[in-house]
Amino acid sequence: MIRFLHAADLHLGMRITRFEEGACQRICEARFTALQQLREKAAEIQVDFIVIAGDVFDDHSVSRTDATRAFAILEGSKDSCPVFLISGNHDPLVPGGVWERDPWLRDQPHLRVHFLKHAEPVDVPGLSATIFPCPLRQRRAMDDPTAWIERHPRTSDDRTIRIGLAHGSLKIMPLPEDDHLIHPDAAERLGLDYLALGHWHKQSSHRSSDGIQRTAYSGTHEPMRFAGVSAEVATGWSSFSSDGDAERFCDDGRGTALLVTIDAAGVPPRIEPLEIGRLRWQAEHREMTVQPLGELISDYSRRENPERTLLRLTLSGVVEPREYARLEELKQIVLNRYHAGSSLDAEAVLIEPSANQLDEVVGGGVLKRVLEKLKEEAQSTDAASQRVAGQALKLLYQIAWEEQPK
């Protein structure tokens, strides 16, 4: 029996831009922390080894610091288990790329880190297991990266556990032809006991034609986006695939890996998901017309681990000026208690005083006319004018409210 952790798509040194610079750095830092947690998890549950199915780095031109830190964490300590990893489409094995630079340039094998740069079987030391690595050399290619394993079929007397390690898209749906497509039944056809895949960011496992789950994507070890929100919009990160920010590159806001146990060759593997990410990314939308602000404040101030939550809260609805003035309170909770980069977007919140309040807020003078005019402009078909008018309306209420005699 062997037990190993399957992770992928670490995207260390990830390009992330849609937060303030300090927050970006902290979010990138969280990926290293999560990697460390992966290492610690492996030690905790005493797995035999770890496989990482590509995209260790976000790009082949990442900084030396990132490359060195990643190596150091993966290399671990003398008691750590070995790590087998391959290049993915973000960090393909290209001349002058990260894999040809220090410390990854050092002669293989390292003590514990095994970067598998050749498509040839590698026996796991001390175990009756062979890894069939499928490193990528291009960002996009039309070849099946696992095709070479056909040249090494399982012989009838071979009892070695065969593990495929690849980075690409399982061709189980319409996909771009150059997205390193892998035959949907590759594990069974190639005689593999388990095919560890990377490339898709959400955790998933797939059954072969014999009904056994031998193929799985571990998902990214640390979230990269808010669920349900475009990655391009949410973080500034984008994939290199032809179809860009497709659904398969969306995670569900938490970092995951798989614990795989294989009792013997030919025996179906047991696949258990693990959450190992540092942060949770949560994008939430609240309708203030339905939920009073007080409840929202109470809710967000009582949540667990807010410091490990990257929150993107969007509010909408119609509120009274008095209520709108309290939004600042909620905003401070989001900005101060939650992880750096958390935000509160109240642009869609409309302020509408009651008929009784109207006179109280704007009076019967010029301001009343201004308010009427702004309301007209807020209905304009010109988006820019509409936006300015909306903001001006909020300001009007805000200033008028502040100027009320206390």
Place this chain on the structure above:
Amino acid sequence: VILEGFEIENWSCIRKASVPDLPPSGLIVLHGPNRTGKSSIVQALRACLMDYASTTTALKSWYPRGTGEKPVVCVTFRTGGRSYRIKKCFGSNKSELASQTATGDWRIETQSAADAHERTCGLVGGSDSAKGLHQLLWLTQAEFHLPEAKKFDAGVQAQLRGILGVLQTPLDDRFIEHVKERWSVWYSGQRKTGKQQQIKAGCKLAENLQRLTADQQVLHDSESKFREMEGLLRHAEDLEQALRDLNRQVEERTGELASRQEEHQRSQSRIVARQQAEKDHAVAEKERVSALDEQQQRAAASNRCQADEHALEPAREKMEATAQRVNELEITRTKQRATLLAQRDKRRYLQQRANQVAARLGALGDAEKLSAAQEDLNRTQAIADEVDGLRSFLADNPAPDAKQLDELKENRQKVARLQADCDAASMHLTIAPVANAVAARLALDNRPPKELPDSAAPAIHTVRRKADLFIVGFGRVEVTRGTDQADVDQIEEELRCCNEEFSNAVAAFGITGNDPNALDQLIHRAAEHRLKHADFASKMKELKKLAPAGLEPLEAKVRQLKTKAEDVSGVETAGVEPLPDVRNDLDQLAATLQQQLGEADDGIKGLESEGDAIEEKLRVARLEEMAAKEALAAGMATAKSSREELDRLRPVEQIAQRISDANRALEDAQVRLERTTLTNDELTIDERLKAAEQAVAALQSQIADSTRKFDVIRGRLLESEGLHARRSSLAARVDELTRLTERESLEKDAVDRLYTLFEECREKQLGTLLGPIHDRVLGWMRVLDIGDYQQVRFNDAFLPEKLMNRDGTAEFTVAEESTGAQEQIGMLVRLALGSTLASTAEPAVAILDDPLTHCDIGRLSKMRSILRSAAEGNPNLTPPAGPLQIVVLTCHPEWFRDERATVIDLESPEVMIRLPV
């Protein structure tokens, strides 16, 4: 409040003024010339109704001077539907406020000075005539500016708001101040309507935008580099693929090359044998061909030798015939040349004779010319001698010209006159002193003075030049003899100068100045000179004509002709045949000789032509002879060469043996060739081997090239380490700045929009509220024809701020208008606002002291109707315009008088009595 009447006593210059029963509305004109006391009336009314209690001591300056009387002012006014009478005896505590009862009686309300004052102020609306509605309607003399907005009475403004409506609430004020404060974060100065203002440099937004632009540029560069790297990456992939293909091809081609090399090795012995056979065959073939060639050459040389020898005989015959022809032509030419020489000798003789005749004729002509020239020379010589004589005379006997002569004559006349002056008789000086006359001294002709005798008998003194008489107690008496211009000394000096000048002048002509006939001699000499000069000029003219270049050319010509005559006589003696001496005979002989010469020339010409023809024939014959000789020589040389060539070739037998040997060697080589015939593969093995080697080399070169490129890309990609992080960091900064600037720009735009809208709405509200006032004022302005304005913009204080032109494109301040127009606009606004605050139940009084002083006559007439209209009021307007009681104090009653105005003459003793000045 309106005035019903007033009485004033002892106020300033007013002894007594009484104006009762004023009409409740309409125009009331109180007029009088300057210094009548109009302004004093206004001051008295102000003091009595509002400004002072009777006990005040502040009004002493208004007390009448020198009378000791104190002012008493009594004003009857109506307010709140009742009539009141206030009487104040200033300088005392005597005051009385009374109200009129329904029966017309007066009921005293109070007699306390303070109470009366206080209650009166309450009734008329204030204790200060410069505030409240009075600020608008009670104008001091010549005042026409409207009050400033900040100084305009707040109570009046409040009343106007009460009538016209709320313009801007305190919340509005605080709001717009807050907005302006925020607005000034991004903008400087004042917001300008209709203008897109630039954000101020140095504000955070401007700084962020600047940083964003800079960061975007850096990010753009970084992204460009990233794209370049991606391109290199793709290129590297292509190169890697290509290298794999090339290596595979090299592998294949290297195997192919090895097989070619093995094949080449195998074929080598057969190829060498074949090559030797081919070589031997080629040598044999060459030898055979050479032998056959030699055989053919010998046959051809033999034929050519025979033909050349046969061709020699005709050439020899032709050469002999041409030589004979040349000899014949040479004999003919010798004879013809002798005839030509004889003919030429004859012509030479004739020419010689003709020349002699011509020389003789020339000599005859020259002799005639010599004679004429000699004659001309002699005549010219005589004239020249005469000219020389005249020139010598004139030089030896100089004479003055006319001007000099006149000057000399004038000199002599002057000398005569001066001499006459000098020679005039002396003067007698008679001195006859009275008895006991004071002593006197007399000096005569510069001699020492002498005491005059004191006898009473007259003494006569002769004075030549000068007498000086010194009289004690009187002074000196000088008597000098002379002309009007000079005394005797001066005349004598002038005479001496004239004589000296004359002597100098005549000395130049060889005459002494002492000679009494000097002038006559010079006159005579000048006359003689005039005659000689005429003759001299005539001779000179003739000489110039005969010998313009002097005598030398004439003498040279004579010498030349003499020499020529001598030469001709010498030639004549050399002739053999004598020539006639007569010109006619000579002319006839010359003609004959000329004819003979022509005939000789024709003969010579014919002979020369004939000689040329013979020469041409001879030249042709000689050429033919030369050609024949050359042909013969060539034929002989060719024959010799042919013979030598034939001798050089091998004998026929030897050549036949050589051909036979060559044929045998060729047959032997042919046999060997047939034995070593090569297959197609053997034939092409070298080429194929070379092609395989080249293919491998080309592939290896391509591999080297691709490897080099691959290494270059590797190097570039190695350099890109950290690019991803830099891009990411830059993009994060740009994103953050974009978010920040977008957010702040939105905030800025929203604040600006709020500001703009507030101003617009405020303007609109102002327009709505002040509409009635605006319409009345603008209507009146159009009546007065003040500018061509479309709109008058009022400020918050209900005062005009700006004037908009007809098309709304420009706005002006009231101060930009003329002084007259400013006064009129001010008056119109006062009337409009006053009417708004007045009502039918409570009309208001407007007291205008000396108004419209800057108004022209045309506008005054229109202004009068406006004042009347304002005074009447208009209940149909919204809000209604109340009636006004307009009291005008003026020294120009004609400006305001009309049929409905109440006109009061302040000069009338029934109205006002002034204190004596």
